[in-house]
Each structure stands twice: as C-alpha cells, then as structure tokens.
Amino acid sequence: MSVKVGCEYVGYIDPWTDEERLSDEEVVRCRDCACFSVDDSDHDYRTGWWCKRWYTDMVMPDGYCAWASRKGSE
Numbered sequence: 001m002s003v004k005v006g007c008e009y010v011g012y013i014d015p016w017t018d019e020e021r022l023s024d025e026e027v028v029r030c031r032d033c034a035c036f037s038v039d040d041s042d043h044d045y046r047t048g049w050w051c052k053r054w055y056t057d058m059v060m061p062d063g064y065c066a067w068a069s070r071k072g073s074e
Helices: none
Strands: 008-013 020-027 036-038 049-051
16 A cells, blocks of 8 residues: 555454554545535625535535546546
8 A cells, every 4th residue: 555645544443453553445535536616606604615526515625425536636
C-alpha cells in the first residue's frame, strides 16, 4: 500500500491480533469530492453546500460518503 501524505484512510481492527490497521481505501471528504458544489446565489438560512450526485443540500464540507471521488481523478 502506498500512503499519501495528508490523506485519510479507512481504519479497522485486525480480528486476529487486535491491532489497529489502515486499509488502502482512501477517505474523500465532501470538500475534496468532484460532486461537491458551493452555491452562493441562495442567501437564505441554507448553507449553499450541495452534492451534485444526490442533488441535496444535506452535506457538510467535512462529511463523506461511499461514492466520493476526488476532484480531478475522473
């Protein structure tokens, strides 16, 4: 596994040794995802953060999901 500096990886507990380990699966936060969008045209109480994949404003920049893809990696 090659680890990139500054990236987060999915962790797990090894069932045989009870040690904490990292998988090779990278966590992509919403703010770094290709589907994340900021809409500045809406000036009411909403945040203006949007997920283009699910077309919802129920996202936070520090959030994540299983379908995230890093910007520029398509």
